[in-house]
Amino acid sequence: MNLVVVGLNHRSAPVEVRERLAFPKPALGEATCMLLGAAPLKEAAIISTCNRVELYGLAVDADKALAGMRRYLHDYHGLQDSVAPHLYEFCNNDCITHLLEVVSGLDSMVLGETEILGQVKDAYAAAQQAGATGPALNRLFQKSFAAAKHIRSNTGITQGSTSVANVAVELAEHIFRDLRTSTVMVIGTGAMSEATAKALRSRGAGTILVCGRDRERAAALAGQLGGQPIHYDDWPVEFDRVDIVISATAAPHPIVTPEKLEPLMKARHHRPLFLIDIGVPRDIDRGCGDMENVFLYNMNDLQQIAQENLAAREREIAVCRALIAERVAALAAWLEQNQDSLTQRYA
Amino acid sequence: MTERHYLWFALAFYAAATALTARRLQRGFAAGTLHHVNVALVVAGFLVHTLGLFLRGQHLNRCPLTNLFEVQMFIAWSLVLFYLVIGPSYRVSFLGAFTAPVVLAVVLTALVAPIDVLAKVPKKHSAWVEFHAAIGIVACGALALACVVGLMYLVQERQLKSHHPGRLLLLLPPVDQLDVIGFRLLVVGFALLTVGMIGGAVSHRVVGAWPWPKTVWAVAVWCLYGVLFGGRAMDAWRGRKAACGAITAFVFTLAAFWGATWLSK
Known part of the structure; x- marks a missing residue:
């Protein structure tokens, strides 16, 4: 009995190809059952996310199974041209290694991202509910989830955000004990300030105030963020209830200076x-960062942290691979020991 | 085995927890298993520590607060007690990692320094004296933990202000939370200190005059923490100032207590 996988991901195929081969989430169970009928497989599961589509299976003859899985991908999606150059295939130890790297985030577009684990869990649950899995895939997936959890808590592969907006959120979470009670003020309505405010909102930021010279744009952004627009000239008035400021105006000179901030800080106790200064030229005077209880970050700082975090994650890859190798050896040994029982079961 | 043996065992547990802290810092991420082992080591140390103090009390037939050695042992014990209460209640990550080295330093100094000399037992024994001393030492435990939290605040603030935060940033709690916990510990510590002072004033009537260096020390410590409390309560000193205040005040309290004890001989 052999474990096999056929698939494509963000590295092997462009988005145009990936979207043609994607399986809609509600149809995953049914598609997995169809795969069992179309290819010579004893067990099957399909993972389909925006960055990857992968078919997993247990087969007596690996070559025939892989050919059947490739054919199924073409037939299911009604493709006219071949996508074979974009597909990769792995058997047994390589197949196990691949799944473990996928669930651990090592194979993701954003190295170490954790969303993939939930997506694979959903895919496995759909296959299980459809009755397409058996002892081999059950063990493979369950052990891979345990491995991902172990790797996440024993290495730094998921630590530190790698996007500017998320770095800002992460910093905010290490300044304030509860973002839900914090108030965010967005001054200026650029794409980056919008992304950062959205990231803060998604992590539960309580109130969002938006002020811009263009009242309509400020009101539109406030509407999108579930916040409230305020007049541009009123930002100092509202300042005593603000905890986080995202500033991205086109002002030629700093709009926040230590002289302006000093009495405002006193009013805020x-x-x-x-x-967070995203403006170019900068909106907030550097001297503000030297004031007590004030934490100032500009675009360069945030970008540099994102890059450093990514580099730190890359340094963890070797440790993760060593942990994965141990798990792969154990799973391969289990597969070897259970060859007879699996053959008997599927005879 | 004597009570000192138990206290050495407690020291071994605290030393192991400190070594584990160094390991966690070296690895640079919040290893879940290591965190649980760290807490287990501190709990084991605390239980053996409690047994050691209990046996000491039985041996003396009174509360073991008669000399500098016992006082330091009691401060370390109450520091761990407050950590065990505060840590889980506020889910403060890495508090144990910062507490273990401080406890280790206090216990090791007490065990190694020649300070465990039998004190003269006053002729007029009073429950008020023991109450005053015990409450004062428990207050010191809360203030010692406020000092640990202050250290954590300074480390985390430095991470945030540096603009190149390391992984320690992710391990430590938010500065806002550390500031609030530090203040609450200061409130508890100062309240207990005040009760202890009242106990001291009452026992003064029973046992006669306290040695003047200890009286000066007690009043100075109470005034110092009173100023800190007032400054923080009025929002004048929060964040960095409050953290520096908590650290300086506790270091002064310990150093001045040593000085007062020597002067009282």
């Missing part, structure tokens, strides 16, 4: 203040 010196509560911590997180200033």
Whole structure:
């Protein structure tokens, strides 16, 4: 009995190809059953995300199974041209290694991202509910989830955000104990300030105030973020209730200076203040960052942290691979020991 | 085995927890298993520590707060007690990692320094004296933990201000939370200190005059923490100032206590 996988991902295929081969989530169970009928497989599961489509199976003859799985992909999606150059295939140990790297985020577009684990869990649950899995795939997937959890908590592969918006959120979470009670003020309505405010909102930021010279745009952004628009000239008035400021105006000179901030901090009872300066030229005078309880980050700082975090994650890859190798050896040994029982079961 | 043996065992547990802290910092991420082992080691140390103090009390037939050695042992014990209460209640990550080295330093100094000399037992024994001393030492435990939290605050603030935060940033709690916990510990510590002072004033009537260096020490410590409490309560000193205050005040309290004890001989 052999474990096999056929698939494509963000590295092997462009998005145009990936979207043609994607399986809609509600149809995953049914598609997995169809795969069992179309290819000589004893067990099957399909993973389909925006960055990858992969068919897993247990087969007596690996070559015939892989050919059947390739054919099924073409037939299911009614493709006229061949996508074979974009597909990769792995058997047994390589197949196990691949799945473990996928669930651990090592094979993801954003190295170490954790969303993939939930997506693979959903795919496995759909296959299981459709009755397409058996002892081999059950063990393979369950052990891969345990491995991913172990790797996540024992290495730094998931630590530190790698996008500017998420770095800002992560910093905010290490300044304030509860983002739900914090108020965010967005000054200026650029794409980056919108992305950062959305990231903060998605992590539960309580109130969002949007102020811009263009009132309509400010009101539109406030509507999108579930916040409230305020007049541009009123930002100092609202400042005493603000915890996080995202500033991205086109002003030629700093709009926040230590001289302006000093009395505002006093009015805020010196509560911590997180200033995110995305404006070019900068909106917030550097001197503000030297004030007590004020934490100032500009675009360069955030970009540099994102790059450093990515580099740190890359340094963890070798450790993760060593942990994966141990798990692969154990799973391969189990498959070897259970060859007879699996053959008997599917005879 | 004597009570000192148990206290050495407690020291071994705290030393192991400190070594584990160094390992966690070296690895640079919140290893879940290591965190649980760290807490287990501190709990084991605390239980053996409690047994050691209990046996010491039985041997003396009174609360073991008669000399500098016992006082330091009691401060370390109450520091761990507060950690075990605060850590899980506030889900403060890495508090144990910072607490273990401080406890280790206090216990090791007490065991190694020649300070475990039998004190003269006052002729007029009073429950008020023991109450005053015990409450004062428990207060010191809360203030010692406030000092640990202050250290954590300074480390985390440095990470945030540096603009190149390392992985330690991810391990430590938010500065805002550390500031609030530090203040609550200061409130508890200062309240207990005040109760202890009242106990001291009452026992003064029973046992006669306290040695003047200890009286000066107690009043100075109470005034110092009173100023810190007032400054923080009025929002004048929060964040970095409050953290530096908590650290300086606790270091002063310990150093001045040593000085007062020597002067009282």
